[in-house]
Amino acid sequence: TVNGHRLWQSLMDLAEIGAYDDERTGLRGVDRLALTDADAAGRRQVIAWMEQAGLRVRIDRMGNIYGRREGTDPTAAPVLTGSHIDSVATAGAFDGCLGVLGGIEVVRILDERGISTRRPVEIGVFTEEEGVRFGTDMLGSAVAAGRLSPEYAHALTDRDGRTLGGELIRTGFHGPADVHLDPPYAYVECHIEQGPVLAENDVQVGVVTGVQGISWQEITIHGRAAHAGTTPTHLRADAGLAAARIGVHLRSMVDSGAYGELRATVGHLAVHPDLTNIVPARAELTVDLRNPDDARMARAEEDLTAFLRTLEDGTPGLTLATRRMAKTAYIPFDERLQKVIAQAADDHGLEHISLLSGAGHDAQEIAALCPTAMVFVRGEYDGISHNPREYSTPEACAHGVNVLATTLLRLATQ
Amino acid sequence: TVNGHRLWQSLMDLAEIGAYDDERTGLRGVDRLALTDADAAGRRQVIAWMEQAGLRVRIDRMGNIYGRREGTDPTAAPVLTGSHIDSVATAGAFDGCLGVLGGIEVVRILDERGISTRRPVEIGVFTEEEGVRFGTDMLGSAVAAGRLSPEYAHALTDRDGRTLGGELIRTGFHGPADVHLDPPYAYVECHIEQGPVLAENDVQVGVVTGVQGISWQEITIHGRAAHAGTTPTHLRADAGLAAARIGVHLRSMVDSGAYGELRATVGHLAVHPDLTNIVPARAELTVDLRNPDDARMARAEEDLTAFLRTLEDGTPGLTLATRRMAKTAYIPFDERLQKVIAQAADDHGLEHISLLSGAGHDAQEIAALCPTAMVFVRGEYDGISHNPREYSTPEACAHGVNVLATTLLRLATQ
Ligand SMILES: NC(=O)NCCC(=O)O
Numbered sequence: 001t002v003n004g005h006r007l008w009q010s011l012m013d014l015a016e017i018g019a020y021d022d023e024r025t026g027l028r029g030v031d032r033l034a035l036t037d038a039d040a041a042g043r044r045q046v047i048a049w050m051e052q053a054g055l056r057v058r059i060d061r062m063g064n065i066y067g068r069r070e071g072t073d074p075t076a077a078p079v080l081t082g083s084h085i086d087s088v089a090t091a092g093a094f095d096g097c098l099g100v101l102g103g104i105e106v107v108r109i110l111d112e113r114g115i116s117t118r119r120p121v122e123i124g125v126f127t128e129e130e131g132v133r134f135g136t137d138m139l140g141s142a143v144a145a146g147r148l149s150p151e152y153a154h155a156l157t158d159r160d161g162r163t164l165g166g167e168l169i170r171t172g173f174h175g176p177a178d179v180h181l182d183p184p185y186a187y188v189e190c191h192i193e194q195g196p197v198l199a200e201n202d203v204q205v206g207v208v209t210g211v212q213g214i215s216w217q218e219i220t221i222h223g224r225a226a227h228a229g230t231t232p233t234h235l236r237a238d239a240g241l242a243a244a245r246i247g248v249h250l251r252s253m254v255d256s257g258a259y260g261e262l263r264a265t266v267g268h269l270a271v272h273p274d275l276t277n278i279v280p281a282r283a284e285l286t287v288d289l290r291n292p293d294d295a296r297m298a299r300a301e302e303d304l305t306a307f308l309r310t311l312e313d314g315t316p317g318l319t320l321a322t323r324r325m326a327k328t329a330y331i332p333f334d335e336r337l338q339k340v341i342a343q344a345a346d347d348h349g350l351e352h353i354s355l356l357s358g359a360g361h362d363a364q365e366i367a368a369l370c371p372t373a374m375v376f377v378r379g380e381y382d383g384i385s386h387n388p389r390e391y392s393t394p395e396a397c398a399h400g401v402n403v404l405a406t407t408l409l410r411l412a413t414q
Numbered sequence: 415t416v417n418g419h420r421l422w423q424s425l426m427d428l429a430e431i432g433a434y435d436d437e438r439t440g441l442r443g444v445d446r447l448a449l450t451d452a453d454a455a456g457r458r459q460v461i462a463w464m465e466q467a468g469l470r471v472r473i474d475r476m477g478n479i480y481g482r483r484e485g486t487d488p489t490a491a492p493v494l495t496g497s498h499i500d501s502v503a504t505a506g507a508f509d510g511c512l513g514v515l516g517g518i519e520v521v522r523i524l525d526e527r528g529i530s531t532r533r534p535v536e537i538g539v540f541t542e543e544e545g546v547r548f549g550t551d552m553l554g555s556a557v558a559a560g561r562l563s564p565e566y567a568h569a570l571t572d573r574d575g576r577t578l579g580g581e582l583i584r585t586g587f588h589g590p591a592d593v594h595l596d597p598p599y600a601y602v603e604c605h606i607e608q609g610p611v612l613a614e615n616d617v618q619v620g621v622v623t624g625v626q627g628i629s630w631q632e633i634t635i636h637g638r639a640a641h642a643g644t645t646p647t648h649l650r651a652d653a654g655l656a657a658a659r660i661g662v663h664l665r666s667m668v669d670s671g672a673y674g675e676l677r678a679t680v681g682h683l684a685v686h687p688d689l690t691n692i693v694p695a696r697a698e699l700t701v702d703l704r705n706p707d708d709a710r711m712a713r714a715e716e717d718l719t720a721f722l723r724t725l726e727d728g729t730p731g732l733t734l735a736t737r738r739m740a741k742t743a744y745i746p747f748d749e750r751l752q753k754v755i756a757q758a759a760d761d762h763g764l765e766h767i768s769l770l771s772g773a774g775h776d777a778q779e780i781a782a783l784c785p786t787a788m789v790f791v792r793g794e795y796d797g798i799s800h801n802p803r804e805y806s807t808p809e810a811c812a813h814g815v816n817v818l819a820t821t822l823l824r825l826a827t828q
């Protein structure tokens with residue numbers, strides 16, 4: 001068993017880096033977008049903790065951080081764990097951080113117990129997992145796994161036009177080109193569930209069977225600026241109205257049930273010139289679709305595209321363009337690893353269920369390299385996440401990291 | 415007849431102050447929001463032209479500028495003309511400026527012809543007519559006419575929290591408290607139509623019968639930030655979706671025909687935290703309603719309010735609050751003045767029709783003080799306005815200012 005108090009303290013300490021007070025709710029949240037000054041400060045803190053725990057730290061050219069505890073067999077592939085510490089702009093203390101700090105806590109416990117393992121244990125901290133600054137989620141792990149190129153990633157820009165490559169250099173986290181993630185023997189990531197399923201089933205721990213498909217697109221709508229008072233309705237090409245219609249249509253697609261368990265979110269929405277008495281000339285929005293079923297996801301995407309065409313055809317002067325931001329299929333996790341995790345939960349006397357992940361995770365990228373699975377930790381308040389209200393109890397966090405520790409130890413001695 | 419070339423030159427010169435190049439269309443637009451540096455530069459240019467034309471210039475504590483050409487009878491109330499030079503962020507050269515520069519051109523012609531009038535001729539340049547920076551349109555004229563207090567106006571803030579009072583001081587246009595608009599004998603404003611009616615009827619000039627009602631509200635929606643991937647649809651309180659529903663509902667209200675000639679526009683729309691994978695926690699939008707019929711306007715407002723309540727009732731965790739930004743009833747213009755304008759158009763051999771104004775104008779505020787009417791000038795491209803494409807030909811502008819000149823001369827000799 002790990003030191004739950006020490007784990008909790010490190011979670012709370014890291015949450016102070018990038019912390020803000022939410023006036024309306026009185027809650028303290030975290031705003032630590034990837035490769036901002038706050039994220040850089042968080043990274044330095046994590047590296048300090050890794051070094052205190054005796055890990056050898058390397059940084060690759062995506063700013064992914066790897067901290068390694070050597071094993072006894074220099075030829076053995078490492079067992080990898082980890083996650084991310086970048087956050088969305090209205091985050092809590094747990095998303096990603098639990099996996100990173102949980103990994104460090106496992107190493108501390110191994111050291112304290114004087115346990116050495118055949119395989120190295122490595123902790124990965126992946127860059128821009130959230131995807132909200134540069135537009136593609138699981139970006140660092142996708143590059144580490146070879147699915148996306150570093151050139152693609154470095155050229156991505158934030159809303160102010162700053163490139164990811166430039167921000168890596170600015171923050172001092174652009175590592176040398178010869179640092180790579182060593183092909184792991186296995187990857188196990190501990191993460192908060194970020195949803196209500198574990199609480200609804202009244203269990204502490206979840207064994208994750210896979211991650212549902214994710215589709216992110218940006219839609220840019222060009223219409224025509226016009227006077228709100230004088231322009232007859234039939235002469236308008238209202239880009240903002242078209243954006244609103246997309247949002248409402250997406251919800252009706254979800255409600256129709258025709259796309260299985262589709263979820264749809266318009267998280268970003270902006271209009272220009274954004275003034276009271278001007279019909280919007282331009283609108284920009286993002287569409288985040290999730291579906292555990294790839295065929296239904298494809299149908300939802302096609303039907304959305306068809307809807308965009310009807311908007312364009314229905315209003316002279318309106319044009320819509322889409323840009324793909326991110327796209328991942330349903331990723332199943334390794335069945336043998338799921339059994340090892342379930343066994344570890346049993347060993348700790350913890351009830352558990354198997355469930356699919358609603359959120360994307362670095363694990364789904366690393367799954368291309370090696371057998372991969374995840375441990376989920378229960379959240380309070382319907383598992384709300386990406387919100388300062390996000391909360392898992394100290395006990396729930398310790399339970400999850402106990403399962404992680406036992407799993408890693410078992411794998412590292414194989 | 416006025417000097418159409420000189421008038422045109424002054425319109426083009428003023429349009430360079432705050433000019434920008436629209437990359438997409440290749441057009442040159444004007445961005446001269448009230449009391450910005452660009453607006454202040456425009457004001458200084460107008461004052462210079464006024465002084466060159468021998469006008470005595472005064473500025474009141476709203477930054478309204480009055481330039482007066484004295485009459486022969488020191489006891490006679492002045493004939494007032496004018497408009498505004500502030501613009502929206504995507505404007506053309508004509509909206510407002512035609513009335514101000516047209517007034518100056520009339521004075522120049524009177525001087526050149528050696529014509530003196532019994533009544534003074536005064537030109538008013540009113541502050542924040544557009545209402546897009548501080549949220550209330552026709553603001554300077556509404557204060558000059560006594561409908562709104564200077565204290566109310568000074569306390570209004572822009573999106574960066576800067577007060578109108580502070581911006582008046584910063585730009586040097588906060589005049590002394592003892593400067594007031596002298597009660598006019600009559601007010602006649604020349605303005606571009608900003609709509610398609612004159613072109614559709616193939617006439618040069620419009621005699622404006624009045625201004626339709628205007629209702630501006632800001633709606634703030636509070637929902638709950640949540641993870642786009644993990645949060646089941648039934649647990650969402652999506653502030654952005656509620657905003658989208660309002661936009662779509664407003665258009666269906668317009669299309670229903672149940673509110674007569676209602677026009678509805680959502681010009682401003684923003685969501686927070688505005689990130690791809692977060693259900694919006696908050697949304698803010700403006701609703702601009704127009705209606706020539708006050709009773710139908712009232713019904714539209716009531717039905718919108720009822721719709722907001724159904725949104726709130728339908729989604730736990732969602733709250734909606736409205737703030738009144740501006741509200742004016744249907745304002746009819748003076749019938750005798752309309753006849754004087756129609757006669758002036760006939761004198762110039764110009765075909766004309768009578769029409770209602772779709773846009774708000776300073777004239778509707780000054781109408782509370784004295785007999786008031788307006789001359790409309792035809793616009794090209796369906797009369798598009800609040801868009802860099804806004805365009806009236808040099809001939810059309812000269813026609814309108816000729817009608818203005820003859821009307822002012824006739825009134826000033828009464
Ligand atoms: N775990 C997590 O919040 N990942 C961000 C990517 C996503 O939107 O699912």
Ligand SMILES: NC(=O)NCCC(=O)O
Nearest residue numbers: 229277543544551773774
């Ligand atoms: N003429 C004009 O554009 N006025 C601005 C106020 C309005 O929105 O009608």
